[in-house]
Amino acid sequence: MTEKAPAADGRVWVRRFDRFDRSLHILLMASFLGLSLTGVPLLFSDRPWAAGLSRLFGGFRAAATLHRVFAAGMLLCFGSHLARLAKRLFGDKEYEILWGPSSLVPQPRDFMELVHHVRWFLGRGARPRFDRFTYWEKFDYWAVFWGMGIIGGSGLILWAPKFWARFLPGDLFNIALLIHGEEALLAVVFIFTIHFFNGHLRPEKFPMDTVIFTGVLPLEELKHERPSEYDRLVAEGGVERLASPAPTADRVFKSRIIGTIAVSLGLLLVAFTLIALLS
Amino acid sequence: MRFGGVLAAFLLTAAPLQAAAPPPKPPANEDCLACHEDPSAKRANGSPVLVDRAAFAASVHGAAGASCVDCHQDLAKTADFPHPEKLASVDCASCHASEVADYEKSVHAAERGKSKASKAAWCTDCHGIHDIRPSKDPASRTNHFNLPTTCLKCHGNLAVVPGAGGPPVNQPALFHDSIHGRALEKSGLKFAPNCSNCHGAHAIRNPKTDAESSVYRTKIPATCGNCHEKILAEYSDSIHGTQLAKGNPKVPVCSDCHTAHAITAVTDVRRLAILHQCGGCHESSLATYRDTYHGQVNAMGFSRIATCADCHTAHQIHPAGDPRASVAPANRLGTCQKCHAGATANFSRYDPHANTHDKGRSRLLWATALFMKILLAGVFAFFGIHTVLWFPRSLKARAAEGRGGRRAGKGHGAP
Numbered sequence: 001m002t003e004k005a006p007a008a009d010g011r012v013w014v015r016r017f018d019r020f021d022r023s024l025h026i027l028l029m030a031s032f033l034g035l036s037l038t039g040v041p042l043l044f045s046d047r048p049w050a051a052g053l054s055r056l057f058g059g060f061r062a063a064a065t066l067h068r069v070f071a072a073g074m075l076l077c078f079g080s081h082l083a084r085l086a087k088r089l090f091g092d093k094e095y096e097i098l099w100g101p102s103s104l105v106p107q108p109r110d111f112m113e114l115v116h117h118v119r120w121f122l123g124r125g126a127r128p129r130f131d132r133f134t135y136w137e138k139f140d141y142w143a144v145f146w147g148m149g150i151i152g153g154s155g156l157i158l159w160a161p162k163f164w165a166r167f168l169p170g171d172l173f174n175i176a177l178l179i180h181g182e183e184a185l186l187a188v189v190f191i192f193t194i195h196f197f198n199g200h201l202r203p204e205k206f207p208m209d210t211v212i213f214t215g216v217l218p219l220e221e222l223k224h225e226r227p228s229e230y231d232r233l234v235a236e237g238g239v240e241r242l243a244s245p246a247p248t249a250d251r252v253f254k255s256r257i258i259g260t261i262a263v264s265l266g267l268l269l270v271a272f273t274l275i276a277l278l279s
Numbered sequence: 280m281r282f283g284g285v286l287a288a289f290l291l292t293a294a295p296l297q298a299a300a301p302p303p304k305p306p307a308n309e310d311c312l313a314c315h316e317d318p319s320a321k322r323a324n325g326s327p328v329l330v331d332r333a334a335f336a337a338s339v340h341g342a343a344g345a346s347c348v349d350c351h352q353d354l355a356k357t358a359d360f361p362h363p364e365k366l367a368s369v370d371c372a373s374c375h376a377s378e379v380a381d382y383e384k385s386v387h388a389a390e391r392g393k394s395k396a397s398k399a400a401w402c403t404d405c406h407g408i409h410d411i412r413p414s415k416d417p418a419s420r421t422n423h424f425n426l427p428t429t430c431l432k433c434h435g436n437l438a439v440v441p442g443a444g445g446p447p448v449n450q451p452a453l454f455h456d457s458i459h460g461r462a463l464e465k466s467g468l469k470f471a472p473n474c475s476n477c478h479g480a481h482a483i484r485n486p487k488t489d490a491e492s493s494v495y496r497t498k499i500p501a502t503c504g505n506c507h508e509k510i511l512a513e514y515s516d517s518i519h520g521t522q523l524a525k526g527n528p529k530v531p532v533c534s535d536c537h538t539a540h541a542i543t544a545v546t547d548v549r550r551l552a553i554l555h556q557c558g559g560c561h562e563s564s565l566a567t568y569r570d571t572y573h574g575q576v577n578a579m580g581f582s583r584i585a586t587c588a589d590c591h592t593a594h595q596i597h598p599a600g601d602p603r604a605s606v607a608p609a610n611r612l613g614t615c616q617k618c619h620a621g622a623t624a625n626f627s628r629y630d631p632h633a634n635t636h637d638k639g640r641s642r643l644l645w646a647t648a649l650f651m652k653i654l655l656a657g658v659f660a661f662f663g664i665h666t667v668l669w670f671p672r673s674l675k676a677r678a679a680e681g682r683g684g685r686r687a688g689k690g691h692g693a694p
Binding site for chain 2: 061117118123169175178203221
């Protein structure tokens with residue numbers, strides 16, 4: 001941990017995600033990929049690749065067990081995130097996570113930024129001056145949050161139907177099965193196309209943005225992408241506070257490997273899914 | 280001649296050892312064999328006239344002391360030997376009248392009646408000629424264990440018996456690998472059926488066109504029920520059996536699910552195949568089954584999951600409204616518990632054929648499905664357009680500013 005603000009390449013690096021955030025994303029990514037690979041075959045069970053994928057995991061019983069293992073991983077992810085939110089809110093009194101420029105809570109400016117962003121797409125205005133979280137990042141976050149509740153809740157019901165049937169009518173399993181599958185389809189296709197594009201595959205980021213793995217990005221990139229946050233940091237003296245050493249070549253390499261594997265698996269699965277859906 | 284005959288009769292009674300011949304004495308078997316045992320004796324076309332003495336002696340006729348002329352009756356009165364090549368056909372009916380009468384009703388006889396060139400079987404094709412052994416004899420062609428081989432000489436050869444219009448699958452040949460064929464030929468079970476147990480022995484009628492055939496569609500349950508007595512009782516009581524009795528031509532009989540000749544035990548393969556057999560008529564039930572976990576797992580080729588008969592039973596199938604049905608409200612829980620031990624009454628309210636398109640079946644499910652459809656369509660429509668618009672702009676930005684806007688900082692002229 002050598003502290004030198006300007007890195008070897010002369011650029012200043014700042015931290016965007018701390019170790020907890022990065023670990024959470026890795027865990028979320030791994031469990032989501034695992035859940036997708038063991039779950040999606042059921043939705044397209046009449047396709048030969050579905051049976052193949054299921055056999056790859058050792059048959060439907062083994063795949064079902066693994067699905068629950070990954071689900072436990074994702075629940076751990078969700079639980080620890082909620083616990084940390086509670087700590088930041090009630091322990092550290094970080095009320096700014098509830099509202100304001102560094103909050104993930106949707107606010108009127110997000111709608112304006114969406115409008116301006118689309119105008120920029122069409123060449124009718126400047127790029128919006130984004131802050132810490134853009135509207136599509138907030139959508140990603142709340143989509144996952146909602147998905148956790150819907151897919152996780154229905155999944156827990158389907159995990160132990162005999163237990164739940166003591167209190168709940170059996171028709172509920174039909175509902176649970178339906179929304180578990182549909183919402184999972186939404187999540188899988190959304191993450192593996194829209195999130196991949198927004199976060200990694202769009203030309204400005206291509207082939208990938210490693211900030212979620214390394215936790216740091218060059219200050220100039222922050223200034224370019226999130227000028228509002230940059231200005232705020234400069235005004236608050238936050239640049240010095242967030243200054244970090246450049247990521248080591250080893251960490252960047254590992255990030256690219258992990259990212260490439262995740263993106264490849266995701267794209268492969270979504271390709272199969274879209275072919276099955278559209279044929 | 281008349282005078283000669285009288286003289287001969289006189290001479291025969293008076294002096295039996297006198298050599299003078301007429302009237303002819305029927306030739307003894309040894310007389311016949313004098314020629315017919317000679318391998319060099321041939322017909323005009325070169326084929327040998329050989330009769331195997333030992334085989335005849337071992338045959339049911341030989342053992343009973345039958346003589347050649349008992350069957351070749353026209354030779355009993357012949358004095359001119361060698362006799363002409365062309366003899367009258369042997370008429371088995373002279374002794375076996377009822378068997379031949381049965382045979383005359385058969386598809387074999389009908390085929391022969393249509394054309395002289397027909398290869399359809401008659402007595403000797405199944406029983407042999409001089410070497411006919413009784414069916415009890417293990418070496419007999421018609422022995423219980425040997426009969427399939429005998430029938431399949433023709434029915435296992437598509438050149439002799441082509442498929443009845445269908446695909447060229449040699450249906451009867453599948454018998455060898457069927458549960459019946461294995462029980463008969465591999466396990467040697469005397470109560471395992473051979474061809475004749477289902478089709479009859481002599482009165483083998485056309486199963487497609489002859490309503491008297493033991494394997495005519497409507498007769499199949501009774502024929503199978505000769506052995507599978509309890510199943511017949513269950514089937515007859517079921518919706519399928521009662522509908523069959525009422526003349527409904529669409530209901531399945533045994534062979535629709537079990538096949539006619541390729542009958543196997545209830546293996547994993549069968550458990551998967553049954554879906555297409557039931558689903559062939561119950562199309563919408565198969566479709567809704569496919570939408571649920573049971574059907575999804577099953578569709579991937581895993582059979583250890585409930586298929587039709589696990590819930591509906593194989594033979595005691597009744598409509599859900601019938602209190603005897605395994606899926607009747609009062610019995611449903613017990614049916615679920617066969618796999619889901621410890622399931623509760625609430626559990627059994629799960630609909631294993633839920634249909635998201637059927638508003639009447641479950642309004643809540645229908646509404647949920649509609650909501651999910653709108654949600655998915657909304658999200659993908661919005662972000663689809665968003666992405667399509669963003670992509671070309673992003674390409675331009677990359678070209679102008681570099682990755683992550685790295686080149687933008689230098690000129691600071693971001694658009």
